[in-house]
Structure formats: structure tokens, C-alpha cells
Amino acid sequence: MLTFIKKHPLLFCIIVALVLRLCSVVFSKGFMANDDHFETVQVSYTAVQTSLFADDGFIRWNVMKGCDVGRSPLYTLFNYAIMIVMTWLGVFSLDPMMYVVRLIHALLSLLMVYYAYKYVERATENKNYAMITGLILAAHFLLPYLSVRNLIEVVSADLLVPCVYFAYVGAKENKSRLLILAGVLGALSWLVRFNTGLAVIPIPFAIWFMTKKIRPALYFCLGYLLIALFGGSLDAVYLGTFGRSTYNVFMSFLYVSGNPPLPQPFYTFAGLILGIFIPPFSFYLIFSIFRKKIIREHIILFSSVAVFFVIHSIISHKEERFMIPIFPLIAILGMIGLYVWIKNSDPQSRLRKIFKYSVIFAVAVNIIVLPLFTFNYAHKGMVEPFVYIAKQDDADMIIIDRTERRRFIAITYAGYNRPDYFNVDKYETLDTLDKNSPVFTGADYFVVYSDKHAAERADTLSRYFGPVKPVFHSTPSIMDAILHFMNPKYNHLNEAWVYKKDAAAVDGG
Numbered sequence: 114m115l116t117f118i119k120k121h122p123l124l125f126c127i128i129v130a131l132v133l134r135l136c137s138v139v140f141s142k143g144f145m146a147n148d149d150h151f152e153t154v155q156v157s158y159t160a161v162q163t164s165l166f167a168d169d170g171f172i173r174w175n176v177m178k179g180c181d182v183g184r185s186p187l188y189t190l191f192n193y194a195i196m197i198v199m200t201w202l203g204v205f206s207l208d209p210m211m212y213v214v215r216l217i218h219a220l221l222s223l224l225m226v227y228y229a230y231k232y233v234e235r236a237t238e239n240k241n242y243a244m245i246t247g248l249i250l251a252a253h254f255l256l257p258y259l260s261v262r263n264l265i266e267v268v269s270a271d272l273l274v275p276c277v278y279f280a281y282v283g284a285k286e287n288k289s290r291l292l293i294l295a296g297v298l299g300a301l302s303w304l305v306r307f308n309t310g311l312a313v314i315p316i317p318f319a320i321w322f323m324t325k326k327i328r329p330a331l332y333f334c335l336g337y338l339l340i341a342l343f344g345g346s347l348d349a350v351y352l353g354t355f356g357r358s359t360y361n362v363f364m365s366f367l368y369v370s371g372n373p374p375l376p377q378p379f380y381t382f383a384g385l386i387l388g389i390f391i392p393p394f395s396f397y398l399i400f401s402i403f404r405k406k407i408i409r410e411h412i413i414l415f416s417s418v419a420v421f422f423v424i425h426s427i428i429s430h431k432e433e434r435f436m437i438p439i440f441p442l443i444a445i446l447g448m449i450g451l452y453v454w455i456k457n458s459d460p461q462s463r464l465r466k467i468f469k470y471s472v473i474f475a476v477a478v479n480i481i482v483l484p485l486f487t488f489n490y491a492h493k494g495m496v497e498p499f500v501y502i503a504k505q506d507d508a509d510m511i512i513i514d515r516t517e518r519r520r521f522i523a524i525t526y527a528g529y530n531r532p533d534y535f536n537v538d539k540y541e542t543l544d545t546l547d548k549n550s551p552v553f554t555g556a557d558y559f560v561v562y563s564d565k566h567a568a569e570r571a572d573t574l575s576r577y578f579g580p581v582k583p584v585f586h587s588t589p590s591i592m593d594a595i596l597h598f599m600n601p602k603y604n605h606l607n608e609a610w611v612y613k614k615d616a617a618a619v620d621g622g
Contacts, residue, residue, distance in 0.1 A: 122240050123230050126247030130226045133257035134219035136487050141258055143491035147521055149263040155525045157192035158207050172351040179352055183361040185304040185344050186351040205529035208500045215261035222260035225274040225441045226250045232278045232445050237452045246448040250441050254479050258486040266437035269306035272298050274441050280413050284320045289332045296336025304344045307362045309438045311424050315416035323412050376429035382436055394475035397468050401450030418442050490590040494609035495523045497587040498560045501611055503528035510555035514570050517563045543577050559612040567610040585611035
């Protein structure tokens with residue numbers, strides 16, 4: 114085994130990454146944030162069930178008008194194409210479709226592992242450091258889990274890493290085709306996630322600074338422009354106006370409707386990055402970056418990370434996933450920094466001794482936490498009840514009891530020709546409905562969200578709909594159980610129960 118790793122370090126990194134991601138493909142179902150289901154999967158799957166276009170001639174996008182969408186249609190079309198091919202193969206329900214969707218995303222994420230390895234190998238001429246970089250991006254406890262999600266931040270990161278690599282090699286070797294390719298990948302990354310443009314914008318200026326020539330920077334801009342025109346054309350077809358999604362994004366910054374989130378401290382993302390890379394190792398990784406030699410020789414990589422990080426730190430609205438696009442770039446830059454520091458430091462120094470133990474601690478923590486995320490069925494209670502109902506032939510109307518806790522409903526998992534459904538947020542709502550309405554006459558399955566009072570909720574529903582019996586229980590995922598144990602006040606178990614109208618009890622009565 115050691116001989117194989119020594120002879121094929123890059124292949125070893127890819128194998129580790131693929132094995133872990135395949136585990137997540139099979140076991141890490143569901144979704145992490147609302148965005149990676151309701152703004153991606155649901156939009157694409159609804160289009161498969163109906164059509165890409167709504168009656169107004171724009172792309173169909175949940176309750177929002179297509180012309181108001183602040184995203185390029187590109188990623189929606191990507192998922193839509195996968196799902197359409199699945200229907201050609203006879204797969205119509207969303208749950209089995211998602212295995213293929215997750216697999217394709219897992220394979221796409223191998224780009225970041227491959228090009229991170231190649232970048233560090235070229236920069237340090239040291240395969241050991243390149244392999245460590247590859248293994249960080251292959252087996253960091255978050256990455257197998259994130260790599261199979263439909264988060265636009267993750268997909269944009271998959272494209273941003275090769276963009277930076279080709280920009281770096283193209284500038285070093287004065288290869289115009291690589292610079293054009295870098296521009297193409299940078300623009301694709303931007304189309305998937307507009308905020309990633311903050312990491313792409315400084316690249317042509319860094320190329321100019323690095324080469325002392327304007328032409329290489331223009332080659333990058335040419336590749337970027339080609340895809341930007343393509344993206345604008347997609348907007349014209351699906352959103353009604355050339356470049357409409359970009360316009361909508363800028364307008365959203367100028368005018369924020371509703372209640373804006375409370376501003377967070379500027380150091381929020383700095384603390385997040387230090388925590389994600391596991392201290393005290395993370396302090397060595399991050400602070401080794403700030404050397405004149407590293408910044409000068411890797412100005413493309415450094416400026417991309419720095420501009421993205423600084424601007425996001427200044428913006429008041431901060432969410433942890435916003436940092437995902439530059440996560441692999443920080444790992445690359447940090448490993449180059451560690452290489453330079455270790456090469457020039459005293460092996461017997463106290464800092465070096467602490468560093469050795471910090472590495473051991475970080476690896477141990479990562480190994481312990483890795484399975485929890487890799488096998489995490491995210492939002493299981495929001496998905497699994499509808500996966501069960503999708504397999505039932507007699508489901509015509511679903512009553513969803515959300516009286517204990519309001520939550521989004523992943524109703525798209527209820528089947529290709531899904532049943533109708535009705536959300537009950539207050540039982541008083543049922544008192545206002547006509548007893549001959551489809552809600553009462555058609556109701557046959559009931560989904561109850563409750564951690565402790567499911568039986569009481571079922572009894573209340575029975576008073577409105579007649580006797581019901583439990584037929585399915587969605588137990589908490591491992592991560593839900595752990596979070597609930599750590600803080601039960603704020604972390605619910607996310608249990609869900611499925612009841613069915615008890616025909617035998619009705620007949621017997």
C-alpha cells in the first residue's frame with residue numbers, strides 16, 4: 114500500500130476522495146440548506162413534471178416570477194438535463210433521481226482535488242505537500258458531504274480551483290489557450306454563484322501584475338467574455354431580458370425587502386475559517402500565507418482569496434456557506450505557506466514541536482468527525498415521509514400537520530404525479546373549511562411533525578378526518594440526535610410521523 118501511495122500520490126488522493134464521496138452519494142440524502150433544495154432541485158424537478166416555462170413565458174421558479182430571479186438559469190438547466198435523461202431511462206421519482214444527481218456532483222468535485230494537487234506540486238516541486246493538499250480536499254470532514262449537495266457555492270468552487278490553476282500556469286508559461294480556458298471556467302463559476310465573481314475579478318489584474326503584460330490578461334478576459342455573453346443569452350431566453358439575472362442581483366443589493374438579517378462582526382468569517390481547519394493547526398496554515406515571497410509568486414491565488422474574503426467580511430449579511438468557494442483555495446495557499454515555513458525554520462524550535470502535535474490533533478479530530486458528516490441524512494424528517502408516500506398507490510391527498518413547528522415542506526419527494534396536499538398550521542383553519550371540500554373528502558395520508566406529541570396531534574386530526582393509524586416513522590438522523598443532545602432547547606430531533614386513514618376502523622364503526 115505504501116509503495117502504491119509513493120508511486121501514485123495523485124491517484125491515491127482521487128481514490129480517497131471518490132470512495133468518501135460515493136458513501137455520501139448513497140447515504141447522505143436530503144439537503145443542507147433550504148437553497149440547495151427549494152431553489153435548485155425543486156425548480157428543476159418541477160420543470161421536468163410540467164415545463165421549463167411558466168404561463169408568463171419566463172422560467173418556472175416556485176412562487177417568484179422568472180424575470181425577478183437573481184440567478185443564472187445555467188445551473189437549473191444543468192440539473193434539469195440530468196433529470197430529463199433519468200426520465201428517458203424510466204426513473205421518475207425524485208428520490209432515486211437524486212442518487213444520480215449526487216453522483217454527478219461528486220464526480221465534478223474531483224476537479225478541486227486534482228487541480229489543487231497539481232497547483233501545489235508545481236509551486237513547491239514537492240509531491241508530499243501536493244498529496245497532503247489533495248488529501249485535505251479529499252477527506253476534510255465537511256467536503257464529502259458538501260460535494261454531493263446542490264449548493265451553488267460548492268459547484269462554483271469546483272470550477273474556481275481549475276480556473277485559478279490554469280490562470281497561474283498560463284501566466285507562468287505564457288500560454289494563451291490556458292488563459293482563455295481559465296477565463297471560461299471563471300465565468301462559469303460566476304454564473305453558478307454570482308458572489309464568486311469577487312474571487313474572479315482580481316485575476317486578470319493579477320495576471321497583468323505577474324506578467325507585466327496586458328495581453329495575457331486580455332486572453333483571460335476574452336474567455337470570460339465568451340461565457341458572460343452565453344449567460345446573458347440564457348437570461349434573454351429564460352428571464353426575458355439579456356443579462357437580467359445580473360441586473361436582479363445588483364438591484365437586490367440596492368434594495369433589501371422584508372427584515373434584513375442582523376449585521377454580524379467583521380471577524381465572523383476569520384473565526385469560521387480558523388475553526389473549520391481545526392486549531393491550532395489552522396493558525397499555522399493561515400498565518401504562514403502572509404509572506405512577501407508567497408504573495409508575490411502566487412498573486413493570482415492570493416488576490417482571489419483576499420478580495421473575496423475581505424468584501425464578504427465587510428458585508429453585514431454573513432452565512433457560513435458563503436466561504437465555500439474559497440475554502441479549497443485557502444488550503445492550497447496555506448500548504449504552500451507551510452512548505453516555505455518548514456523549509457526555512459529550525460526543526461528543533463518550539464513552534465515546530467507544537468506544529469507536529471497540532472497536525473496529529475487535527476487529523477484525529479477530522480477522522481472522528483468525518484463519518485458523522487459523510488453519512489449524514491440531512492433534514493431527514495422533511496424528506497423521508499414523502500419518499501414513503503411516493504411508494505403508495507392510494508395517496509390522493511396529504512394533510513401536513515405543522516402546528517407544533519412551522520417548516521418548509523419538501524413535497525417534491527412525494528412522487529412524479531404527486532398527491533395534492535394541505536398544510537395545517539392552526540387547527541382553527543380546518544374549522545373554516547367546507548366539509549365537502551377535497552381537503553376532507555380526499556385526505557388519506559397525514560404527515561405530523563412532532564418530537565414528543567405525535568399521538569396527541571393524531572388524535573386531534575382524527576376528530577376532523579376520522580380514525581387514523583401510524584404507518585411510518587422518520588427517526589432523527591445521527592447529526593440531528595447529536596445536536597439535540599448538545600442543545601435540546603434549540604435543536605429539535607426533527608422527527609416526522611406518517612398516519613393513514615384507518616378504513617377498517619371507519620367500517621367497523
